Amino acid sequence: MSWFTRKEKGIHTPTELKKETPDGLWYKCPSCKKVMHTREHKTNAYTCIHCNYHEKIGSAEYYELLFDKNQFTELDANMSSSDPLHFVDTKPYTGRIVATQKKTNLKDAVRSAYGPVNGYDLVISCMDFDFIGGSMGSVVGEKIARAIDYSITHKIPFLMISRSGGARMMEAGFSLMQMAKTSAKLALLAEAKIPYISLLTDPTTGGVTASYAMLGDFNIAEPGALIGFAGPRVIRETIGKDLPKDFQSAEFVLEHGFLDFIVDRKELKTKIATLVGMLK
Numbered sequence: 163m164s165w166f167t168r169k170e171k172g173i174h175t176p177t178e179l180k181k182e183t184p185d186g187l188w189y190k191c192p193s194c195k196k197v198m199h200t201r202e203h204k205t206n207a208y209t210c211i212h213c214n215y216h217e218k219i220g221s222a223e224y225y226e227l228l229f230d231k232n233q234f235t236e237l238d239a240n241m242s243s244s245d246p247l248h249f250v251d252t253k254p255y256t257g258r259i260v261a262t263q264k265k266t267n268l269k270d271a272v273r274s275a276y277g278p279v280n281g282y283d284l285v286i287s288c289m290d291f292d293f294i295g296g297s298m299g300s301v302v303g304e305k306i307a308r309a310i311d312y313s314i315t316h317k318i319p320f321l322m323i324s325r326s327g328g329a330r331m332m333e334a335g336f337s338l339m340q341m342a343k344t345s346a347k348l349a350l351l352a353e354a355k356i357p358y359i360s361l362l363t364d365p366t367t368g369g370v371t372a373s374y375a376m377l378g379d380f381n382i383a384e385p386g387a388l389i390g391f392a393g394p395r396v397i398r399e400t401i402g403k404d405l406p407k408d409f410q411s412a413e414f415v416l417e418h419g420f421l422d423f424i425v426d427r428k429e430l431k432t433k434i435a436t437l438v439g440m441l442k
């Protein structure tokens with residue numbers, strides 16, 4: 163007989179409460195399974211103190227890590243998606259947007275902001291994977307395009323932090339157009355000779371890899387990040403062959419010439435600032 167039995171039926175805990183680990187508790191690394199204090203994990207830039215596993219984090223954490231004293235001004239903070247195709251899968255797209263906004267406290271899968279990084283002004287667009295898998299819909303594309311416009315107008319370097327499964331299914335063709343739009347804006351940024359650094363984090367796949375994530379003057383990645391276009395299963399089934407070990411890891415992609423370097427998150431701020439300083 164078990165010690166505890168759940169007598170009441172129908173007890174539901176909202177997802178955001180399940181995931182929330184209050185400060186002062188413990189964090190268990192999903193990679194090495196070892197335990198550390200959440201505060202220690204946070205001061206270590208959300209990387210494991212034992213095996214250096216880089217936990218998936220969102221824009222709020224990256225902004226806090228990068229902007230001096232967490233000082234930044236957000237751009238287009240209230241832009242929200244419409245539903246041009248009246249898309250319905252398991253639930254209507256509009257309902258999904260509202261529910262996700264409520265759950266994540268985000269408006270869409272990317273946030274843009276400008277502020278100082280070790281004294282250098284920088285525009286940073288950062289994706290949030292918690293918002294429908296960091297999928298690229300029209301809001302994501304538009305916010306990135308406008309962030310680039312801000313970079314061009316004010317002559318400030320641009321940093322893109324990608325974490326995405328690719329295009330947003332519910333916006334179909336409208337999602338795909340964002341690839342062309344963001345790429346065209348980046349061409350204007352290059353023409354204006356303003357540096358663009360692209361940071362690829364775990365995972366960066368699909369249409370995001372096929373557009374802005376791979377168009378940096380510097381394409382850099384976090385250790386162990388999954389980077390690819392199609393997933394390994396799809397490729398295996400298409401070519402009918404087994405894939406090499408660590409296929410689509412940041413390290414593999416670096417070795418095959420698609421990345422400039424891999425950066426440990428604990429050194430991210432210093433490296434970005436050094437790079438921006440050199441390019442100035």
Ligand SMILES: [Zn+2]
Nearest residue numbers: 191194210213
């Ligand atoms: Zn670990």
